[in-house]
Amino acid sequence: MAHTAFVRHEPRWPVLVALLSVGGLHWILPPALTVGPAWLVIALVAALLAPAMIAARLGNWRANRILGYAANTVVTISLAASLALLVSRLPGHKDPPIELMRSAAALWFCNLLVFACWYWRLDAGGPYQRSLRRSHTDGAFLFPQMVLDKELRKEMGEDQWSPGFVDYLFLAFNTSTAFSPTDVPVLSRWAKGLMMVQSAISLGTIAILAARAVNIL
Secondary structure, three states: OOHHOOOOOOOOHHHHHHHHHHHHHHHOOHHHOOOOOOOOOOHHHHHHHHHHHHHHHHHOOOHHHHHHHHHHHHHHHHHHHHHHHHHHHHHOOOOHHHHHHHHHHHHHHHHHHHHHHHHHHHHHHHHHHHHHOOOOOOOEEEOHHHHOOHHHHHHHHOOOOOHEEEHHHHHHHHHOOOOOOOOOOOOOOHHHHHHHHHHHHHHHHHHHHHHHHHHHH
């Protein structure tokens, strides 16, 4: 009960937008790169997020967490399936170059959003556990604010700083573009593993884009 005095309410809408955006990006993929109807992913995500939001408002964090993991899993499986279908169709040259490039670009953005959601969901016990702490001092990632002197953090108004979704989105963006965490060192093995997978997917989709661009030119 003592922790409840320090509970901060982190906005959840950026994560909801990110997950729904992944569903929307899958909706615009050609039918050959999706499993099931085009609307399936966004419908499943919406069906999971609606009760998750209700559970959060009611303070049922266990149900919220389970439904959140389920939504993350849905978009992850859909991403993996679409990537596998994309790669399997490359040798046969079955898709027009422009369509293939558009699909690879959509999956690159899906990759970025999916892994940002996982980092946000898993770091330091998840968003609920992070909200119980006065400030963020421990986790899988070493954010710059975490290494500041306590007095300096207080002077800067960052003494109760905690990472939000945008911080994890920035981390995921750097991983997808620079293939490294840049200003946020990685401390946990699970995080290093996820970042390697994300970098590999990003590199593969960028290679597809580059190869098709060369062929078109």
